[in-house]
Amino acid sequence: MNDRQALRGYLDFSEEVEAAVAEGRPVVALESTIISHGMPWPRNAETALRVEAAVRERGATPATIAVIGGRLKAGLSPEGIEKLAKAGQSAIKTSRRDLPFVVADGADGATTVAATMIVADLAGIRVFATGGIGGVHRGATETFDVSADLEELAHTDVAVVCAGAKSILDLGLTLEYLETRGVPVVGWGTEELPAFYSRYSGHKLDRRIDSVRLLARAMLIKWKLGLRGGIVVANPIPAEYAMGKAEIDAIIERALGEAADLGIKGKEITPFLLARISELSGGESLDSNIRLVLNNAALAADLAVAYAGLLREDSEENRP
Ligand code: PSU
Ligand code: MN
Numbered sequence: 001m002n003d004r005q006a007l008r009g010y011l012d013f014s015e016e017v018e019a020a021v022a023e024g025r026p027v028v029a030l031e032s033t034i035i036s037h038g039m040p041w042p043r044n045a046e047t048a049l050r051v052e053a054a055v056r057e058r059g060a061t062p063a064t065i066a067v068i069g070g071r072l073k074a075g076l077s078p079e080g081i082e083k084l085a086k087a088g089q090s091a092i093k094t095s096r097r098d099l100p101f102v103v104a105d106g107a108d109g110a111t112t113v114a115a116t117m118i119v120a121d122l123a124g125i126r127v128f129a130t131g132g133i134g135g136v137h138r139g140a141t142e143t144f145d146v147s148a149d150l151e152e153l154a155h156t157d158v159a160v161v162c163a164g165a166k167s168i169l170d171l172g173l174t175l176e177y178l179e180t181r182g183v184p185v186v187g188w189g190t191e192e193l194p195a196f197y198s199r200y201s202g203h204k205l206d207r208r209i210d211s212v213r214l215l216a217r218a219m220l221i222k223w224k225l226g227l228r229g230g231i232v233v234a235n236p237i238p239a240e241y242a243m244g245k246a247e248i249d250a251i252i253e254r255a256l257g258e259a260a261d262l263g264i265k266g267k268e269i270t271p272f273l274l275a276r277i278s279e280l281s282g283g284e285s286l287d288s289n290i291r292l293v294l295n296n297a298a299l300a301a302d303l304a305v306a307y308a309g310l311l312r313e314d315s316e317e318n319r320p
Contacts (some may be wrong), residue, residue, distance in 0.1 A: 007122055010103060013096045014075025017063045020055070021074075024312060025288065026060035026304035028297065029120035029128040029158070032076070035064075036084045036091035036110035037271040038131060039286060040278060045085035047290050049078065051129070051297045058301035063125055066114045068096060070106030074123035084110050093267055095148045113160060114152035117230060121156050126219065126307060127219060129161045129300035131293045132196045133232065134270060135174030138256065143265065146177065153230040154181035157223050159215075159307075161300040163234040163292040164194035167252055168273045171201050178232065184222075185232040186215065188299060194236035197243040197288050205234065212299075216306035226238050235299050241291035243284060 013021065020027045035044045052062035064076040066084055073080060084091050087108065094102050094109030096118060102109035111119060113133050120128050134147025153160065157318055165174055170192060178185055187193065187205040195201035209215050219231060236242075255276035264272050278286050 011072040011074060011119070011122055013123065014063070014073070014077070015127075016061050017075035017123070018182065020061040024308055026301065026308040027063050027125045027127070028055045028060050028300045028304050029074075029116055029123075029125045030055070030062055030064040030297070031113055031116040031128070032064060032066035032081075032084050032110040033093055033112045034131050034293070035081065036088055036273050039289065040275075041088055043081050043286060043290065044088075047293065048081045048085065050290075051293055052139045054294050054297040055129070055301045058298055058305065060127075060301035060304045062297075063120070063123065065111050065119045067092075067099070067102045067107065067109035067111065069108065070103050072103065072119050072122070073117060074125065083108065087298060089271060093271060095267070096152060097148065112146070112147075114161075117152045117158045117160065120158050126158055127161070127300050127304040128158050129293070129296045131163060131289060132165045133160060133162050135165045135169040135171070136177050137269065138168070138170045139172060140170060145269065146223055147270070148184075150174070150177050150181065153178065153183045153232065155228050156230055158227060159219055159231040159233055159303065161188075161235055161296045161303065163196050163237050163296060164234045166196040166273075166277075167198075167201065167249065168256065168270070168277075171195060171203050172306055175203055175205075180200070182227070183229055183231070183232060184233060187237040188233055190234070192237050194234055197237065197248045197291065199236040199239060199243050200245070204259040207243040209233075212302045212306040213310075215303060216310045219307055220310050233298050233299070233303070235292075237288060241288050243281075243288050245282045248277075248281070248285065251277055251285070254280060269320050277280055289290070
Protein backbone atom coordinates (compact mmCIF):
# COMPACT_ATOMS: atom_id res chain seq x y z
CA MET A 1 0.00 0.00 0.00
CA ASN A 2 1.48 3.37 -0.91
CA ASP A 3 1.14 6.50 1.22
CA ARG A 4 -1.71 7.83 -0.84
CA GLN A 5 -3.73 4.64 -0.49
CA ALA A 6 -3.02 4.51 3.24
CA LEU A 7 -4.31 8.07 3.52
CA ARG A 8 -7.59 7.08 1.91
CA GLY A 9 -8.50 5.53 5.22
CA TYR A 10 -8.80 9.05 6.64
CA LEU A 11 -8.84 11.65 3.87
CA ASP A 12 -11.58 12.41 1.35
CA PHE A 13 -10.95 14.60 -1.67
CA SER A 14 -13.80 16.41 -3.35
CA GLU A 15 -14.08 15.35 -6.97
CA GLU A 16 -12.71 18.62 -8.34
CA VAL A 17 -9.79 18.74 -5.91
CA GLU A 18 -8.88 15.13 -6.59
CA ALA A 19 -8.81 15.74 -10.34
CA ALA A 20 -6.83 18.97 -10.01
CA VAL A 21 -4.21 17.43 -7.72
CA ALA A 22 -3.86 14.34 -9.92
CA GLU A 23 -3.40 16.49 -13.04
CA GLY A 24 -1.02 18.95 -11.42
CA ARG A 25 -3.46 21.83 -11.78
CA PRO A 26 -3.39 24.72 -9.27
CA VAL A 27 -5.24 24.22 -5.97
CA VAL A 28 -5.64 26.60 -3.02
CA ALA A 29 -6.34 25.25 0.47
CA LEU A 30 -8.70 27.31 2.66
CA GLU A 31 -9.14 26.95 6.42
CA SER A 32 -12.35 26.46 8.35
CA THR A 33 -11.77 27.87 11.86
CA ILE A 34 -12.07 31.25 10.20
CA ILE A 35 -15.60 30.15 9.21
CA SER A 36 -16.73 28.76 12.59
CA HIS A 37 -14.79 30.96 15.01
CA GLY A 38 -13.62 33.89 12.92
CA MET A 39 -16.89 35.34 11.64
CA PRO A 40 -20.58 35.31 12.66
CA TRP A 41 -23.34 33.41 10.90
CA PRO A 42 -24.53 33.89 8.15
CA ARG A 43 -21.76 36.07 6.75
CA ASN A 44 -19.22 33.36 7.52
CA ALA A 45 -20.92 30.90 5.16
CA GLU A 46 -21.46 33.55 2.50
CA THR A 47 -17.81 34.58 2.75
CA ALA A 48 -16.50 31.01 2.57
CA LEU A 49 -18.39 30.50 -0.68
CA ARG A 50 -17.26 33.86 -2.08
CA VAL A 51 -13.66 33.00 -1.24
CA GLU A 52 -14.00 29.74 -3.16
CA ALA A 53 -15.44 31.67 -6.11
CA ALA A 54 -12.53 34.15 -5.96
CA VAL A 55 -10.08 31.25 -6.21
CA ARG A 56 -11.95 29.78 -9.19
CA GLU A 57 -12.08 33.15 -10.96
CA ARG A 58 -8.27 33.21 -11.04
CA GLY A 59 -8.02 29.73 -12.50
CA ALA A 60 -7.37 27.59 -9.41
CA THR A 61 -9.46 25.02 -7.56
CA PRO A 62 -10.47 25.78 -3.96
CA ALA A 63 -10.03 23.09 -1.29
CA THR A 64 -11.73 24.17 1.91
CA ILE A 65 -10.35 21.93 4.63
CA ALA A 66 -12.14 20.58 7.71
CA VAL A 67 -13.05 17.36 9.51
CA ILE A 68 -16.60 16.11 8.94
CA GLY A 69 -17.83 12.99 10.69
CA GLY A 70 -14.26 12.08 11.52
CA ARG A 71 -13.11 12.29 7.88
CA LEU A 72 -10.42 14.75 6.82
CA LYS A 73 -11.80 16.75 3.91
CA ALA A 74 -9.75 18.31 1.13
CA GLY A 75 -12.58 20.17 -0.57
CA LEU A 76 -15.73 20.72 1.46
CA SER A 77 -19.27 20.64 0.04
CA PRO A 78 -21.46 23.77 0.43
CA GLU A 79 -23.43 21.70 2.99
CA GLY A 80 -20.24 21.02 4.94
CA ILE A 81 -19.42 24.73 4.92
CA GLU A 82 -22.91 25.59 6.11
CA LYS A 83 -22.73 23.01 8.90
CA LEU A 84 -19.53 24.49 10.37
CA ALA A 85 -20.73 28.04 9.78
CA LYS A 86 -23.95 27.39 11.72
CA ALA A 87 -22.12 25.53 14.49
CA GLY A 88 -20.00 28.64 15.06
CA GLN A 89 -18.16 28.64 18.38
CA SER A 90 -19.61 25.21 19.22
CA ALA A 91 -17.63 23.61 16.38
CA ILE A 92 -14.45 21.96 17.64
CA LYS A 93 -11.53 24.27 16.96
CA THR A 94 -9.08 21.70 15.66
CA SER A 95 -5.36 22.33 15.72
CA ARG A 96 -2.48 19.81 15.43
CA ARG A 97 -2.96 18.29 18.89
CA ASP A 98 -6.73 17.90 18.44
CA LEU A 99 -6.72 16.34 15.00
CA PRO A 100 -6.31 12.63 15.91
CA PHE A 101 -9.04 12.82 18.54
CA VAL A 102 -11.57 14.61 16.35
CA VAL A 103 -10.99 11.90 13.74
CA ALA A 104 -11.13 9.05 16.30
CA ASP A 105 -14.40 10.45 17.70
CA GLY A 106 -15.97 10.69 14.25
CA ALA A 107 -16.63 14.35 15.08
CA ASP A 108 -16.81 17.57 13.07
CA GLY A 109 -13.88 19.93 13.41
CA ALA A 110 -12.97 23.33 12.05
CA THR A 111 -9.27 23.32 11.20
CA THR A 112 -6.90 26.08 12.31
CA VAL A 113 -4.02 27.29 10.15
CA ALA A 114 -1.83 24.54 11.65
CA ALA A 115 -4.31 21.71 11.04
CA THR A 116 -5.20 23.05 7.59
CA MET A 117 -1.51 23.02 6.65
CA ILE A 118 -1.25 19.40 7.82
CA VAL A 119 -4.22 18.26 5.73
CA ALA A 120 -3.12 20.35 2.73
CA ASP A 121 0.31 18.72 2.90
CA LEU A 122 -1.22 15.22 3.12
CA ALA A 123 -3.35 16.08 0.09
CA GLY A 124 -0.40 17.45 -1.90
CA ILE A 125 -1.59 21.08 -1.83
CA ARG A 126 1.19 23.67 -1.44
CA VAL A 127 -0.66 27.01 -1.37
CA PHE A 128 -3.11 28.09 1.33
CA ALA A 129 -5.04 31.32 1.82
CA THR A 130 -6.49 32.63 5.06
CA GLY A 131 -7.10 35.89 6.93
CA GLY A 132 -4.54 36.01 9.69
CA ILE A 133 -2.22 33.45 11.27
CA GLY A 134 -1.89 32.75 14.98
CA GLY A 135 1.30 33.88 16.66
CA VAL A 136 3.00 34.82 19.90
CA HIS A 137 0.41 36.34 22.19
CA ARG A 138 1.02 39.53 24.09
CA GLY A 139 2.35 38.64 27.51
CA ALA A 140 3.72 35.32 26.19
CA THR A 141 6.89 35.79 28.23
CA GLU A 142 4.64 35.00 31.23
CA THR A 143 1.93 32.79 29.69
CA PHE A 144 3.97 30.87 27.09
CA ASP A 145 1.00 31.30 24.74
CA VAL A 146 2.47 30.72 21.30
CA SER A 147 0.14 29.45 18.59
CA ALA A 148 0.80 25.98 17.19
CA ASP A 149 0.51 27.70 13.78
CA LEU A 150 4.09 28.92 14.15
CA GLU A 151 5.51 25.45 14.85
CA GLU A 152 3.56 24.12 11.89
CA LEU A 153 5.08 26.78 9.67
CA ALA A 154 8.47 25.59 10.89
CA HIS A 155 8.05 22.10 9.46
CA THR A 156 5.15 21.70 7.02
CA ASP A 157 5.70 22.58 3.36
CA VAL A 158 2.85 24.96 2.59
CA ALA A 159 2.93 28.65 1.61
CA VAL A 160 0.37 30.59 3.65
CA VAL A 161 -1.03 33.79 2.18
CA CYS A 162 -2.42 35.99 4.96
CA ALA A 163 -2.87 39.67 5.82
CA GLY A 164 -0.18 39.41 8.49
CA ALA A 165 -1.59 38.90 11.96
CA LYS A 166 -3.95 40.80 14.23
CA SER A 167 -2.37 43.02 16.82
CA ILE A 168 -4.12 40.93 19.49
CA LEU A 169 -0.67 39.30 19.16
CA ASP A 170 2.81 40.56 19.88
CA LEU A 171 3.82 40.99 16.25
CA GLY A 172 7.48 41.68 17.04
CA LEU A 173 7.84 38.44 19.03
CA THR A 174 5.91 36.56 16.34
CA LEU A 175 8.48 37.67 13.74
CA GLU A 176 11.36 36.72 16.05
CA TYR A 177 9.90 33.27 16.59
CA LEU A 178 9.46 32.72 12.85
CA GLU A 179 13.01 33.86 12.22
CA THR A 180 14.38 31.43 14.79
CA ARG A 181 12.43 28.57 13.23
CA GLY A 182 13.69 29.48 9.76
CA VAL A 183 10.34 30.51 8.32
CA PRO A 184 10.55 33.11 5.54
CA VAL A 185 8.08 35.98 5.95
CA VAL A 186 7.76 37.96 2.74
CA GLY A 187 5.80 41.14 2.16
CA TRP A 188 3.67 41.17 -0.96
CA GLY A 189 4.42 44.59 -2.41
CA THR A 190 5.42 45.90 1.01
CA GLU A 191 8.48 46.23 3.24
CA GLU A 192 6.39 46.07 6.38
CA LEU A 193 4.44 43.32 8.12
CA PRO A 194 0.77 44.20 7.65
CA ALA A 195 -1.38 44.05 10.79
CA PHE A 196 -4.54 42.51 9.37
CA TYR A 197 -7.02 45.44 9.53
CA SER A 198 -4.20 47.85 8.84
CA ARG A 199 -1.55 47.84 6.11
CA TYR A 200 1.11 48.76 8.63
CA SER A 201 2.48 47.38 11.90
CA GLY A 202 5.74 49.27 12.25
CA HIS A 203 7.66 45.97 11.90
CA LYS A 204 9.99 45.87 8.93
CA LEU A 205 10.23 42.69 6.91
CA ASP A 206 13.38 41.30 5.49
CA ARG A 207 12.03 40.74 2.02
CA ARG A 208 9.57 42.39 -0.31
CA ILE A 209 8.26 40.38 -3.27
CA ASP A 210 6.38 41.75 -6.27
CA SER A 211 6.28 38.74 -8.56
CA VAL A 212 4.37 35.48 -8.06
CA ARG A 213 6.76 33.78 -10.45
CA LEU A 214 9.71 34.63 -8.20
CA LEU A 215 7.82 33.53 -5.12
CA ALA A 216 6.86 30.24 -6.78
CA ARG A 217 10.51 29.70 -7.72
CA ALA A 218 11.61 30.26 -4.13
CA MET A 219 9.01 27.70 -2.96
CA LEU A 220 10.23 25.14 -5.46
CA ILE A 221 13.87 25.72 -4.54
CA LYS A 222 13.23 25.69 -0.78
CA TRP A 223 11.52 22.32 -0.90
CA LYS A 224 13.89 20.80 -3.46
CA LEU A 225 16.74 21.66 -1.13
CA GLY A 226 14.96 19.84 1.67
CA LEU A 227 14.42 23.06 3.63
CA ARG A 228 11.21 21.85 5.17
CA GLY A 229 8.56 24.26 6.37
CA GLY A 230 6.18 26.93 5.23
CA ILE A 231 6.46 30.46 3.92
CA VAL A 232 4.36 33.33 5.20
CA VAL A 233 3.21 35.59 2.37
CA ALA A 234 2.01 38.76 4.05
CA ASN A 235 -0.47 40.55 1.80
CA PRO A 236 -1.70 43.94 3.05
CA ILE A 237 -5.43 44.67 3.10
CA PRO A 238 -6.36 46.91 0.11
CA ALA A 239 -6.10 50.54 1.28
CA GLU A 240 -9.77 51.31 0.62
CA TYR A 241 -10.85 48.64 3.14
CA ALA A 242 -8.26 49.27 5.85
CA MET A 243 -9.41 50.52 9.26
CA GLY A 244 -8.01 53.49 11.14
CA LYS A 245 -5.17 52.39 13.44
CA ALA A 246 -6.36 54.32 16.49
CA GLU A 247 -9.88 52.99 16.10
CA ILE A 248 -8.93 49.32 15.79
CA ASP A 249 -6.20 49.58 18.45
CA ALA A 250 -8.73 50.88 20.97
CA ILE A 251 -11.09 48.01 20.20
CA ILE A 252 -8.32 45.43 20.50
CA GLU A 253 -7.15 46.90 23.84
CA ARG A 254 -10.66 46.73 25.19
CA ALA A 255 -11.13 43.11 24.03
CA LEU A 256 -7.78 42.13 25.55
CA GLY A 257 -8.78 43.80 28.84
CA GLU A 258 -12.07 41.88 28.94
CA ALA A 259 -10.28 38.60 28.22
CA ALA A 260 -7.88 39.26 31.10
CA ASP A 261 -10.75 40.15 33.48
CA LEU A 262 -12.59 36.96 32.55
CA GLY A 263 -9.41 34.88 32.88
CA ILE A 264 -9.77 33.48 29.37
CA LYS A 265 -6.78 31.52 28.13
CA GLY A 266 -5.61 28.53 26.08
CA LYS A 267 -7.45 27.74 22.86
CA GLU A 268 -10.38 29.97 23.90
CA ILE A 269 -8.48 33.24 23.83
CA THR A 270 -8.18 33.76 20.07
CA PRO A 271 -11.85 32.98 19.29
CA PHE A 272 -12.95 35.19 22.21
CA LEU A 273 -10.92 38.13 20.91
CA LEU A 274 -12.05 37.61 17.31
CA ALA A 275 -15.71 37.63 18.34
CA ARG A 276 -15.38 40.63 20.69
CA ILE A 277 -13.54 42.71 18.10
CA SER A 278 -16.26 41.99 15.59
CA GLU A 279 -19.00 42.99 18.10
CA LEU A 280 -17.23 46.08 19.44
CA SER A 281 -16.54 47.51 16.00
CA GLY A 282 -20.19 47.19 15.03
CA GLY A 283 -19.49 45.22 11.89
CA GLU A 284 -16.88 47.47 10.32
CA SER A 285 -14.08 45.08 11.18
CA LEU A 286 -16.10 42.22 9.72
CA ASP A 287 -16.33 44.03 6.37
CA SER A 288 -12.57 44.60 6.39
CA ASN A 289 -11.99 41.00 7.39
CA ILE A 290 -14.05 39.72 4.46
CA ARG A 291 -12.29 42.01 1.99
CA LEU A 292 -8.84 40.98 3.07
CA VAL A 293 -9.65 37.27 2.89
CA LEU A 294 -10.94 37.71 -0.67
CA ASN A 295 -7.79 39.62 -1.52
CA ASN A 296 -5.64 36.81 -0.09
CA ALA A 297 -7.59 34.15 -1.98
CA ALA A 298 -6.92 35.95 -5.28
CA LEU A 299 -3.18 36.23 -4.60
CA ALA A 300 -3.00 32.61 -3.44
CA ALA A 301 -4.73 31.51 -6.65
CA ASP A 302 -2.22 33.47 -8.74
CA LEU A 303 0.60 31.90 -6.74
CA ALA A 304 -0.85 28.39 -7.14
CA VAL A 305 -1.12 28.95 -10.91
CA ALA A 306 2.52 30.11 -11.06
CA TYR A 307 3.69 27.21 -8.90
CA ALA A 308 1.82 24.60 -10.94
CA GLY A 309 3.35 26.09 -14.10
CA LEU A 310 6.87 25.89 -12.66
CA LEU A 311 6.39 22.29 -11.51
CA ARG A 312 5.28 21.37 -15.02
CA GLU A 313 8.31 23.06 -16.61
CA ASP A 314 10.56 21.48 -14.04
CA SER A 315 9.30 17.96 -14.71
CA GLU A 316 9.61 18.49 -18.49
CA GLU A 317 13.20 19.68 -18.14
CA ASN A 318 14.10 16.71 -16.00
CA ARG A 319 12.46 14.17 -18.26
CA PRO A 320 15.09 11.64 -19.44
N1 PSU B 1 -6.50 35.00 13.69
C1 PSU B 1 -7.41 35.60 12.92
N2 PSU B 1 -8.47 34.91 12.45
C2 PSU B 1 -8.64 33.58 12.74
C3 PSU B 1 -7.66 32.94 13.56
C4 PSU B 1 -6.62 33.68 14.01
O1 PSU B 1 -7.26 36.78 12.64
O2 PSU B 1 -9.63 32.97 12.31
C5 PSU B 1 -7.81 31.48 13.86
C6 PSU B 1 -7.02 30.65 12.82
O3 PSU B 1 -7.70 29.43 12.61
C7 PSU B 1 -5.72 30.38 13.54
C8 PSU B 1 -6.20 30.21 14.96
O4 PSU B 1 -5.02 29.24 13.07
O5 PSU B 1 -7.20 31.18 15.12
C9 PSU B 1 -5.08 30.39 15.96
O6 PSU B 1 -5.52 29.99 17.21
P1 PSU B 1 -4.48 29.82 18.41
O7 PSU B 1 -3.98 31.20 18.67
O8 PSU B 1 -5.27 29.25 19.54
O9 PSU B 1 -3.42 28.89 17.90
MN1 MN C 1 -2.65 29.61 22.22
